[in-house]
Amino acid sequence: MSLPPLTLYLAAPRGFCAGVDRAIKIVEMAIEKWGAPVYVRHEIVHNKFVVDGLRAKGAVFVEELDECPTDRPVIFSAHGVPKSVPAEAAHRNMIAVDATCPLVTKVHNEAARHHESGLQMIMIGHEGHPEVIGTMGQLPLGEVLLVETVADVADLKVRDAAKLAFITQTTLSVDDTAEIAAALQARFPAILAPAHEDICYATTNRQVAVKAVAPRIDALLVIGAPNSSNSKRLVEVGRAAGCAYSQLIQRASDIDWRALAGIRAVGVTAGASAPEVLVNEVIDAFRARFDTSVELVETAQENIEFKVPRVLRTEEA
Template sequence: MNAPLQKIEIVLAAPRGFCAGVDRAIQIVERAIAKYGAPVYVRHEIVHNRFVVDSLAAKGAVFVDELDQVPPGVPVVFSAHGVPKSVPLAAQARELFYLDATCPLVSKVHREAERHHREGHHILLIGHAGHPEVIGTMGQLPDGAVTLVETVADVAALPDMTGRKLAFITQTTLSVDDTAEIIAALQARFPSIEAPRKEDICYATTNRQAAVKAIAAECDALLVIGAPNSSNSLRLVEVGKRLGCTTALLVQRAADIDWNKLEHCRSVGITAGASAPEVLVEEVIDAFRQRFEVSLREVTTATEAVQFKLPAALDQPSAKAG
C-alpha cells in the first residue's frame, strides 16, 4: 500500500503572469504571421520567456539579434522592450516593413525623455545597465543626454550638477521599494529635480509585487515562474525574500524545480512574471500534484482590465508586407 502523500497548500498570487503589453506583443507576432505568412522576423526575444519564444518560432517567427539578419521583403517586429531610434531608421533605410511591439507604457517613458530633453533637462534614468528597455530608452536621445543610475550609491557618486536642469525617469519593471529609495536619494541631493508626471513603473509590475507582498510572509517558499533575463520576474524573487520568504526561487518550467528545497514546506506561494503564460503555472501545479496532496488558495490584491490596441497595419486589408 502506498504511503499517503504529504499535504501542501499552494497559495496563488493574483494578479500574475501576462500583462497587457506582453499580450499585445505576442498578438502582433501571431497576427503578422496570419496576415503576411511565415516567416515573420522578430528583432530580439519578443518578450523574455523561452516558452513563448519557442511557441512563436513553431508558428513561423524567426528571432534575430540585429536587422542585418533580416532578408528583404519580409516583415520584422520590434520587441516589447522598445528599441533605440537608430533601429527603425535602419529599417527604413533598407525599406523593411516593420511593426513596433514596444509596450505603450515603455513608449510613454520614451516620450517623457524626449520632452525633458526639449525642455533642456539632463535626464537621470533609474534602471539596470544592459537591459533592452534601458538601451531603448537611452537610445531615444543623443549620447550624453541621459545618465544611468542603478543604486543609491550611484546617486552619491554623481558629479556636482549645480545650476543644471535635471529630471528623472525609470525603467518600467523595477522594484517599487528599491526605486523609491533611489528617488528619495535623488530628491535629497537635487531638490529641484523634476519627477515624472505619472509613475513610470508600470501597473503590472506594481500589482505583481503587491500580490507577492500579500502572500510571502505566510509561505514557507515562493516560486516565481519566469526567465532569468526577465527584470520583473527577478524583482518578484527579491520582493519575496525581503518579506521574509528566504526560499524564493525563480523557475522557468516545472522541470527546473529543486524539490529538495521544498521537502519540508507546508505552504508554497506561486506567482509568474509578466511575460510568463498561465499554462506554465498550471504545469507547475500539476507537478506538485504528482508529489503532494495539494490544496489551492488564491489571494487577489487587484483586478486588471488593461488592453492596448494593435498597430493599425494589422487591420488593413493589404496582404503584402513590403
C-alpha cells in the same frame, strides 16, 4: 500511500500583462498577414516557452536589424528599441511593426519632452537591459545618465543641477526605486520626477501580490525567465518580505524538490511574460507529490487591453 498535505497560495495578479499579450498577438497577426517567416528583433518577450512557440509558427528571432532580409517584415520587441533602429528599417524600406509596450513608449515620450525643454535625463534602471538600451537610445549620447543604485547617485556628474529630470525602467522593484528616487531628490532638489510613476501597473501589482502571500508561506516560486527583469524583482520582493526561500524557475522541471522537503505552504507567482500554462504545470507537479489544496490571494484585478498597430488591423501591406 497517503501524500503529505501542502497548501499552494497562488498570487494574483500574475503572469501575462497587457503589453506582453499585445506583443505576442502582434507576432501571430503578422505571420497570419504576411506569412512565414516574420523577423523579430530581440526576443519579443523574455520567456523561452513563448519564444519557442512563436518560432514554431514562423517567427525568426535576431539580435540586430542587419540579420533581417529587406523583403520580410520585422517586429521590434515589447522592450522598445533605440531611435536608430526604426530609422535604419525605414532607410532599408522594410515593413516594420513596433511591438513596444505602450507604457514603455510613454517613458520614451516623457524623455523626449524633457529633452526638448533643455533638461538632462537620469534613468533608474539596469545596465544592458533591452528596455534601458531602447530608452537611452531615444536621445543623443550623454543626454541620459544611468543609475542602478543609491550609491550611483553620489557619483553622478551632471551638466546643470538645476536642469534635470528622472525616468525609470518600467519593471523595477517599487521599493528599491523609491529609495533611489529619494536619493536623487535629496542630492538634486530641483530634479523633475515623472508626473505618473514609470514603473508599470503590472510590475507594481505583481509585487503587491507577492507581499500579501509572503507571510503565509515557507517558500516562493516565481515562474519566469532568468533574463526577465520583472520576474527577478519578484524573487527579491519575496525575500525582502520575509520569505527566505524565494526562487526563480522557468517551469516545473526546475523545481528543487529536496529543498521543499517538509514544507507545508508554498507561494506561486509568474512574471509578466510567463504564460498561465506554466503555472498549471507547476500546480500539477505539486499535486503529483503532495495532497495539494490551492488558495488564491488576489490583491487587484486587471482589465487593461492595448490595441495592436493599425497596419495589422487594416488590409494594406
